[in-house]
Amino acid sequence: MYFLGIDLGGTTIKGGIVDKTGNILTQGQVPTRAEAGAEAVLAQIENLTKELKARVGISDGQLRGAGIGIPGSVDVEKGLVRLAPNLHWRNFPLRGKLEKLLGIPVVLDNDAHVAALGEMWQGAGRDYQDILMITIGTGIGSAVILNGQVHRGIFGYGAEMGHVKVEPHGPLCECGGRGCLETLASATAIVRQARQELERGRPSLLRGKETLEARDVLVAAGQGDELAREVLNRAAGYLGIALANAVLLIGPTVVILGGGVAQAGEVILGPLKERFEEALGPWQIKPLPLLLAQLGNKAGFVGAAYLALSFLRGEGK
Amino acid sequence: MYFLGIDLGGTTIKGGIVDKTGNILTQGQVPTRAEAGAEAVLAQIENLTKELKARVGISDGQLRGAGIGIPGSVDVEKGLVRLAPNLHWRNFPLRGKLEKLLGIPVVLDNDAHVAALGEMWQGAGRDYQDILMITIGTGIGSAVILNGQVHRGIFGYGAEMGHVKVEPHGPLCECGGRGCLETLASATAIVRQARQELERGRPSLLRGKETLEARDVLVAAGQGDELAREVLNRAAGYLGIALANAVLLIGPTVVILGGGVAQAGEVILGPLKERFEEALGPWQIKPLPLLLAQLGNKAGFVGAAYLALSFLRGEGK
Structure with a gap:
């Protein structure tokens, strides 16, 4: 009994075949080709699936279902991608189309949700059923799992x-908030x-870089660069507060941090934890574990496979 | 089949006997006498119960259980009041003591929780199972109900x-945040x-009042007082943002506003709704109802009676 997990990203489709205990039999990736239109993306998913199946010699009957993580909002019940800006999709009936193409039951969910399911099944959340996960990347994704369900x-x-608004007079967001x-x-x-800090003329290791990436800021902070540290402290402070606020409302048993920024270590985790503990202070009966995600970019397809597995078990809703 | 609901406040104990359909047979109140110690408070609860039972001529067998709302944090499973500052209680085993005194099963919960249950059962939340309720009074209480359960x-x-922190550089709270x-x-x-605004010497209808209460500010704002309006706008803005943030995390089907401040009408609800809608804007598929609580100070004991009822039905955990 095997399950296909697909992590459909804006530029890359990652996928894997996973057994019911969470072992990854094989994994791979192909370009998304979003710019070539929805049919091209579907063909890429089909190609990847065929390749993965062929690699491990799995017959049609052995692959029971597929789960797919979508970078956008999903109507899980209707199997509809409501809005996925990276893919230029709106109200796209992905489930129906893929079920025809692959010949197996398909379940869709948001990519942050499947990543959290992946971490719960095989990663940092293995011992937990009530999880708040946040993924800090180009954007910020999040998922709440209660009683093992999204x-x-x-x-x-x-x-x-x-x-979530953390600075009432803060910068304007693309969402309008x-x-x-x-x-x-x-x-x-x-x-x-x-x-912005560089434009003020402050000295920094970051000065003179042609293209600046978050990674550069994280590295510079690790090397003691003051400008970089200040920027990260501020970001980490907001993350700590937002997480503490969410914990006060939801009361999860663990908080999991995903995405490249969180993996940068103490330069970001130190101030984040400090602010988190401070904000949560008197409300904590015992310190809430704040863990780093463990599956990296496998979380998506592993969680998507779990979604298919749990759906076929009838727990998927 | 009748249930006793008790709303244990810092100064007043309110109670009522309610049938399983939510009809209030009788209600009453006695002073809490918290300053006289826990035994005095227990005696007051017993007195109120006897009075209520005598009034409607209910025999011991007909009263199946009691629910109690506590102004503090409660260990529901252990029947323990963990901390109730107004009552000067810490780790007080209220359930056991009351069960002995009253001879019926007793269930405890936090007062904001029972008020939300009351509104769900008989008030503004009647048509909903997933409720965010906030009660704005001396402090701010809140409750989340998912699938009809706290x-x-x-x-x-x-x-x-x-x-929840809504202003990163805001005033220091008693909690340390x-x-x-x-x-x-x-x-x-x-x-x-x-x-604070009056101390700056600004003109206002509120000037010269010996004792200033929130009610005065609400009334003055209704009369067009600029200082009062400004103060309320600011408070309402924070409430709107905090509620929108909570909605983004929890996704309730209704938001209920309780407490005297919310009942003051448009002077507070206008700016609150405006900020709420603005913050939630693009994330709302359809406008989320934001309703005023309907049961007033009955919500506590009605919800407490419901707590007892649902507990005895085996749904109480």
């Missing part, structure tokens, strides 16, 4: 922590803030 | 919206901010 709430897209966490603490925000 | 999370005390919603938008905060 909590979706009324909107169907689940927790939108990237757009002000002071959204994403505008203050994503990789994009870190780069923007570093640029 | 969501407690890891800490057991449920949502602590009063201590900075910019907690309670320090910016409770009745206490409204009075404090009005006082």
Whole structure:
């Protein structure tokens, strides 16, 4: 009994075949080709699936279902991609189309949700059933898992922590809101803030770089660069507060941090944890574990395979 | 089949006998006498219960159980009041003591939780199962109900919206945090901010009042007083943002506003709704109803009676 997990990103499709105990039999990736249109993307998913199946010699009957993580909002019940800006999709009936193409049951969910399921199944969340996961990348994704199930709430897209307002007079976000966490603490925000500080003429190791990436800021901070440290401290402070606020509302048993920014270590985790503990202080009965995600970019397809598995078990809703 | 609901406040104990359809047979109140110690408070609960039972001529066998709302944090499973500052209680085994005294099963919960259950059963939340309720009074209480059950999370005390940080550099809260919603938008905060504005020498209808209460600020704002309006706008803005943030994380199907401040009408609801809609804007698929609580100070004992009822049905955990 095997399951296909697909992590459909804006530039790359990652996939893997996973057994019911979470072992990865094989994994691979292909370009998304979003610019070539939806049919091209579907063909890429089909190609990847065929390649993965051929590699491990799995027959049609052995592959029971597929789960897919989508970079956007999903109507899980209808199998519809409501909005995926990276793919230029709106109300796209992906489930039906893929079921025809692959000949197996397909379940869709948001990419942050499947990543959290992956971490719960095989990663940092293995010992937990009530999880708050935040993924800090170009944007900020999040997921809440309660009793082992993704909590979706009324909107169907689940927790939108990237757009929680943490600074009432903060910068304007693309969503139209002000002071959204994403505008203050994503990789994009870190780069923007570093640029602003550089423009003020402050000395920094970052000066003179042609293209500035969040990674550069993280590295410079690790080397003691003051400008970089200040920028990260600020971002980490907002992350700590937003996470503490979410914990006060949701009460998870663990917080998992995913994405490249979180993996940079103490330069970001130190101030984040400090602010988190400070904000949560008297409300904590015992310190809440704040763990780094363990599966890296496998979390998506592993969680997507789990989604298919749990759906076929009848737990998928 | 009747249930006793008790709303144990710092100064007053309210209670009622309610049938399984939510009809209030009788209700009453006695002073809490918290300063006279826990035994005195227990005696007051017993007295009120006897009085209520005698009034409607209910025999011992007909009263199946009692629910009690506590102004503090409660260990529901252990029947323990963990901390109730107003009552000077810490780790007080209220359930056991009351069960002996009253001879019926007793269930405890936090007062904001039972008020939300009351509104769900008989008030503004009647048509909903997934509710975010916030009560704006001296402090700020909150409750999250998912699938008709209080969501407690890891800490057991449920949502602590009063201590969500909405202004990173805001005033220091008694909890040790900075910019907690309670320090910016409770009745206490409204009075404090009005006082600060008055001290700056600004003209206002509030000038010269011996004792200033939140009610005075609300009334003055209704009369067009600029200082009062400004103070309320600010508080309402924070409430709107905090509620929108909570909605993004939890996705309830309704938001219910309780407490005297919310009942003051448009002077507070207008700016609150405006900020709420603005913050939630693009994330709302359809406008989320934001309703006023309907049961007033009956919500506590009605919800407490419901707690007893649902507990005895085996749904109470």
